[in-house]
Amino acid sequence: MTEIALARLAGGMEPPAAGVMEEMRQALEDVFAARVRVAEVRVRVPEASLDGARGQYSAPLVLKALLEGTAGMGEKVLGVTSEDLFIPMLSFVYGQAQLGGRGGVVSLARLKQEYYGLPGDGELLAARARKEAVHEAGHLFGLVHCEQPECAMRLSTNIRQLDLKGDALCLGCAALAMEHGR
Amino acid sequence: MKMNWQILVVDDEEIMCESMAAWLREDGYAVDTASSGREAIEMARRQDYAIYFVDLKMPGGIDGIETLMEVRRIRPEAAIIIITAYATVDTAISAMKEGAQEYIVKPCNPEEISLLVSRIIKVKNLQRENAILRKKLAKQYQFHDIISKNARMQEILTLCQEVASLRSTVMIRGESGTGKELVARAVHFSGDRAQKPFVAVSCAALAETLLESELFGYEKGAFTGAAERKKGKFELADGGTIFLDEIGDISPKLQADLLRVRHERSFDRLGGSEEVKVDVRVIAATHKDLRAAVEDGHFREDLFYRLNVIEVQLPPLRERREDIPLLAGHFLDRISREVGKEVAAISDGAMRILLDHDWPGNVRELENAMERAIVASKEGVLGEEDFRFLQGNGSGRQFRAPAAMTLAEMEKLMIEATLRRTGGNIKEAAASLGIDRSTLYEKLKKFGIER
Numbered sequence: 001m002t003e004i005a006l007a008r009l010a011g012g013m014e015p016p017a018a019g020v021m022e023e024m025r026q027a028l029e030d031v032f033a034a035r036v037r038v039a040e041v042r043v044r045v046p047e048a049s050l051d052g053a054r055g056q057y058s059a060p061l062v063l064k065a066l067l068e069g070t071a072g073m074g075e076k077v078l079g080v081t082s083e084d085l086f087i088p089m090l091s092f093v094y095g096q097a098q099l100g101g102r103g104g105v106v107s108l109a110r111l112k113q114e115y116y117g118l119p120g121d122g123e124l125l126a127a128r129a130r131k132e133a134v135h136e137a138g139h140l141f142g143l144v145h146c147e148q149p150e151c152a153m154r155l156s157t158n159i160r161q162l163d164l165k166g167d168a169l170c171l172g173c174a175a176l177a178m179e180h181g182r
Numbered sequence: 183m184k185m186n187w188q189i190l191v192v193d194d195e196e197i198m199c200e201s202m203a204a205w206l207r208e209d210g211y212a213v214d215t216a217s218s219g220r221e222a223i224e225m226a227r228r229q230d231y232a233i234y235f236v237d238l239k240m241p242g243g244i245d246g247i248e249t250l251m252e253v254r255r256i257r258p259e260a261a262i263i264i265i266t267a268y269a270t271v272d273t274a275i276s277a278m279k280e281g282a283q284e285y286i287v288k289p290c291n292p293e294e295i296s297l298l299v300s301r302i303i304k305v306k307n308l309q310r311e312n313a314i315l316r317k318k319l320a321k322q323y324q325f326h327d328i329i330s331k332n333a334r335m336q337e338i339l340t341l342c343q344e345v346a347s348l349r350s351t352v353m354i355r356g357e358s359g360t361g362k363e364l365v366a367r368a369v370h371f372s373g374d375r376a377q378k379p380f381v382a383v384s385c386a387a388l389a390e391t392l393l394e395s396e397l398f399g400y401e402k403g404a405f406t407g408a409a410e411r412k413k414g415k416f417e418l419a420d421g422g423t424i425f426l427d428e429i430g431d432i433s434p435k436l437q438a439d440l441l442r443v444r445h446e447r448s449f450d451r452l453g454g455s456e457e458v459k460v461d462v463r464v465i466a467a468t469h470k471d472l473r474a475a476v477e478d479g480h481f482r483e484d485l486f487y488r489l490n491v492i493e494v495q496l497p498p499l500r501e502r503r504e505d506i507p508l509l510a511g512h513f514l515d516r517i518s519r520e521v522g523k524e525v526a527a528i529s530d531g532a533m534r535i536l537l538d539h540d541w542p543g544n545v546r547e548l549e550n551a552m553e554r555a556i557v558a559s560k561e562g563v564l565g566e567e568d569f570r571f572l573q574g575n576g577s578g579r580q581f582r583a584p585a586a587m588t589l590a591e592m593e594k595l596m597i598e599a600t601l602r603r604t605g606g607n608i609k610e611a612a613a614s615l616g617i618d619r620s621t622l623y624e625k626l627k628k629f630g631i632e633r
Contacts, residue, residue: 054289060197060201089290090289091291093205096201099204145210
């Protein structure tokens with residue numbers, strides 16, 4: 001059984017709420033039949049990873065710090081942050097993961113209704129967080145984007161697309177993830 | 183489908199390169215990175231990428247635009263996307279002028295990049311599919327190595343199929359290089375004699391006595407040097423087909439011998455007295471006007487009618503110009519493989535030259551021209567300069583006005599020739615002549631031309 005450490009990222013950043021972390025843990029357990037535990041990880045993100053002008057953290061740098069800070073902790077590690085993430089080429093990313101690798105990060109910033117100037121909605125945030133956790137973990141299991149509308153591996157580049165898909169894998173992706181986990 | 187497409191990200195900043203590559207890999211693409219224009223050009227030489235993301239500003243000599251130009255030269259098919267931190271109209275214009283597919287300003291919306299990439303890949307998939315379908319289509323136009331979409335050629339090929347299993351003699355007429363032997367082979371190999379031999383003899387190449395012994399064979403001691411009995415081509419072709427090329431060139435004596443073979447299906451070997459029985463289908467070919475030769479008394483009338491049972495008249499290449507691109511493409515594929523050169527295409531300008539040339543030597547001349555161009559070419563695409571030799575030697579389309587001919591007579595001849603070429607198709611003829619259908623009808627009436 002694969003072990004996934006779900007790292008709640010803190011250290012200069014606002015840590016995500018415990019309730020959301022539990023939702024994500026449950027989703028990963030359901031989908032990947034993995035042993036998932038939540039760990040508090042104080043990641044010392046380098047100052048350079050915060051782009052002052054953009055008000056965002058660099059996803060590759062946060063991921064690098066996460067991998068360094070969690071060496072020996074679980075086969076796979078998925079960091080969760082409340083901060084908004086970016087890669088230099090793109091205006092933002094919901095998350096980023098090493099394809100078939102050890103580590104990935106998920107940002108909750110743009111999953112919150114408040115980001116879009118709307119009243120908060122805990123249930124919606126939990127649903128979105130589950131999808132994103134499964135999506136990025138799917139990449140860790142070697143999955144690439146899927147064309148199936150329902151599949152969590154479908155690419156979403158905006159919040160509407162994220163809301164349209166499900167938090168489970170389609171049969172094809174599930175089979176591939178099992179292959180990889182073995 | 184996605185897995186087949188490779189992407190190259192070019193940027194001097196490692197984090198920029200790597201994060202973009204990681205993002206695209208999540209989408210299922212195979213992505214490589216290059217940290218300079220020079221490296222990107224090297225990689226483009228080794229590997230065919232579908233999309234290049236190239237940063238505009240890179241230190242170290244070669245900037246984004248120069249990289250773009252060089253990659254475009256090596257890989258004209260590639261889609262190149264120029265990335266810049268701040269848009270300036272000048273650079274955007276020069277990037278697009280040099281053939282960039284897109285010009286994007288970073289940071290870019292993920293949705294925009296995702297749509298852009300899938301749009302390009304969609305086109306690439308269509309192009310690939312199109313290339314496959316084209317290949318299939320080319321095969322459809324192909325009948326036993328004869329490649330044509332010309333209406334008259336198609337009629338001829340249908341006729342060949344219809345008569346393939348008959349025993350009747352076929353007379354193929356056409357200028358040299360129009361593919362008379364290919365048609366003969368097509369008739370033979372699509373009929374029920376296909377498993378039996380096909381023997382080709384060029385009657386023009388041999389002296390009379392030599393041709394006679396070639397065709398009918400000889401007995402031991404028939405003449406000085408006849409040390410063994412030798413079978414002739416007619417015997418070798420027993421059960422199959424004999425192809426007599428340049429039949430118009432044979433002597434009266436051989437004409438008489440051939441008439442006997444046709445008539446009695448038997449002959450004597452040279453110096454022999456034993457009658458040899460054969461079952462051979464004769465296909466004859468000539469570039470001469472045999473009817474005129476009959477009138478002049480150079481060719482036996484009875485033999486002519488014996489041979490001319492099914493008549494096939496092959497059009498010269500200049501009357502089936504629509505086949506030139508098809509044939510040129512076929513020769514390009516074949517010859518470049520044979521000579522081991524990677525020549526992938528013919529430029530539009532070069533094709534123009536091929537289409538304009540009059541091809542007195544017909545398909546064979548086109549084949550030779552393609553071989554010469556491919557062997558001499560330095561680039562992956564054949565350009566106008568590769569076919570200069572066609573224009574230089576005077577065999578090009580140099581118009582000579584016929585003496586004592588009026589413009590009206592000329593017009594009539596032109597219309598008649600065009601209608602012959604289109605097989606009487608008015609719409610096609612009008613389009614080819616560059617006039618309306620109604621104008622063409624008027625002219626047909628005026629000149630009294632029958633369709």
